[in-house]
Amino acid sequence: MRIGELAEATGTTTKTLRFYEDQGLLPAADRTPSGYRDYTPDMLGRLDFIHRGQAAGLTLAQIKQILGIRDSGTPPCGHVSDLLTERLRDLDAQIAQLVDLRRSIAELHDNAALAEPDTCPPDQVCRYL
Amino acid sequence: MRIGELAEATGTTTKTLRFYEDQGLLPAADRTPSGYRDYTPDMLGRLDFIHRGQAAGLTLAQIKQILGIRDSGTPPCGHVSDLLTERLRDLDAQIAQLVDLRRSIAELHDNAALAEPDTCPPDQVCRYL
């Protein structure tokens, strides 16, 4: 199948597919005599995997790593598990940080709601922040 | 005071201060006869405000907007309050999204913990993702 068909079938764009090839997430595609990329149907599964990885918040670099392991003939499940563990740790930290930030902004905002703007000293710009 | 002193006093770098001037967050500084930037002490408060804004997760563009209002002579408190409201909405959405993501990754990870890698069909790359 040609690049446009693959793009439509996987809900992406031809730009993105060429970019993935360039980044090493997709193998260099076969070419027709006229130079068009000619994809085999197994690229559908590979693209779906890439999308699942992205949905899980993995970077393209991490997905590439997993694909590389699979391409070398080894099931990448162990590495996937490690990446997911790491991802959970990062997410927990990120969520905690955002919750903290939310709390302190809510506090600032509550103060700002009582605004008496004219009492705001100019050299502080705004005393509610 | 010179740019290096201001940078040290506010815990930033000379690069950043020039960048802020370039972006319009700091007014064009006065110059000594030899062309060095010569800052007045009120830049300390302004820089602190910028840092407080960043700590609240505002972008430099938003902070610039607030500073512009203040520079025009109006207390920016109303606008600050609006920005904080918006920020709370964004944070709530972002936190909810991350919590969702965390849940679905935890599920994937629980499955991966039971890994039987050899049952992983290669065309799916890894059945745990």
Added chain:
DNA sequence: CTGGACCTTCCAGTGCAGGGGAAGGTCAAG
């Protein structure tokens, strides 16, 4: 008068994941 610390401008790059658009080749239909 020399060395080193500081300052100036300007250009370019970082990370992430692509997107925009030019210039040109190919293919099928009318």
Added chain:
DNA sequence: CTTGACCTTCCCCTGCACTGGAAGGTCCAG
């Protein structure tokens, strides 16, 4: 034979907040 849809490579642009480095000017101590 031409039109239009598709494909190719190529290079630059996006947003965000800086950071690095080159080439040159200035200031002060020794």
